[in-house]
Amino acid sequence: MATGTEGASSLAFHEPDIVTILVQTSFLLLLNAINALLDRLLFCGLLGQVLIGIAWGTPGAAWLPAQVEQVIVQLGYLGLILLVYEGGLSTRFKSLEANLSLSCAVALTGIAVPIALSFSLQRLLGATPLQAFAAGAALCSTSLGTTFTVLSASGLSSSRLGVVLTSAAMMDDVVGLVMLQVISNLGGDIKPIIIIRPILVSLAFAIIVPCLCRFLVKPVTLSLNHYRERHHSTKLGGILRRVETAFVLHSLLLIALVTGATYAGTSNLFAAYIAGATISWWDSEVPHPPDRENRLVGNLEERKTDDTATNSEPYPPTEHAPLPENLIQSQEPPVQTVERENVIPTPAAHTPTCGAAIYERYYQQATARILQPFFFASIGFSIPVTRMFSGHVVWRGLIYAMLMAAGKLVCGLWLFRFPLGSMTESLRGAMAQVKLPTMPHVWGKSTERQATTTNTSRQAPRPRTEEAAAAADNVPASSPRNTPPKPFSLYPPLIIALAMTARGEIGFLISAVAESNGVFSPTGSSVNQESDMFLVVTWAIVLCTIVGPLGVGLCVRRVRTLEERKNREHDGAGRDVLGKWAVG
Incomplete structure (x- = not known):
């Protein structure tokens, strides 16, 4: 099909035959159908998309031509970039700062x-140390596409658990891409710049971009806000209020950071995440002028009428009889006061020009229905199924896959609540019941009186503790104990451990580079045949990519069942399965 087109001035249009139409139609429809089915059952529809890619692609029936597979791989990688960008848009910076040390510990583990x-x-x-290191470099990464897809399907994207998992997976992939640069140059001389450059560039993006946001973007935005407040009727304010302007600015920022990161030598996925996080920061942390909220007047008026309708039930209408007339006579002042209360800072989800709203309007459907399914199907294209089932490869691959799953499962220990704390509290409570005899003091009665007051003050909180323990399920909202309860189960560490287990695009990329550069291949092996080392590593990547999301889906389904059961038992007040980890 591609012959004779190199010197042509245009591409001749030919109508596709019916077989091509049916194959591509069934491919696209089944990718979405199996995703919806498995997401509803197990929250892991991406596994079905990988299997469809194996069946329709080169490893299976090879119904898709090689040129079509290449296009699907390229479009799928665009979907991966947008998927990571969406994860950056859902970043909550207070939660990220509070859990940064925990994320670093999980990533390093x-x-x-x-x-x-x-x-x-x-x-x-019988591998060499260099081959073992290359295999470990491929298996130390965490699939960002799988991570964000699982979090989105389970509804944990903006939770504390999701923030820890996202940042840890991002760190793993940055380190994996640094190792990719090292492995791709193993055939020649390994210079220090090969190792240092990706690390420095990644650190530069992680440090310079926030500094630019803090010391350049925020002051420029504030000065622009003052100008717009003084000149309400200028064309600049009208242009900046349009959603099309926000779409262009967000897209340009994403393209610029991805392009700059690629040419600088670091991960373009890391740059996509930073772009989304930057937009989320600008939406939620930077003050905005009131005219940015003008499109919310209708929503605010509807919310105001809903509030008056709901507040009219518990209060007698005679006390506030003149209020509706005053509001009807002067509508603008109440709207302005409501708007200015929401100006600093503007909630990210309340504006039609924020990053999340722009993504949902322009990118969401294409990414969810076409680009994201193409990405997971492209993973299926790269799995050499026909060569993986030889006996000596299978059992070695299974053993290595179990080791690599265990290597990521230990990440959940950072969230595990060891019983030492409860044992210490029990011991402390038992010691509090022991009454020690008072010792005479040389300074007389005043000290004894002080000692008795101290003893009474130490014993004073005990009734409150018993009452709190008796009324643990009925804590009022005004009580100081309004923080989410601690989880009573192993589900938070288990979810993060299983989610970190999933490898994917970065693992396949590193192992493929190591194989093509002759790192995995023994001397004298055939060039057209994959080495046993590559097949064993592929077994580990495939099994971990399947088991991880499947385990997370089963855990999330169990958590939902427990939450529904506890809500029925406690009249809607029993959602403490994940505790503080489910809070954003």
């Missing part, structure tokens, strides 16, 4: 343990 366990390949396959 997910990097170090798989690399250390990969040296078992020296005994398992």
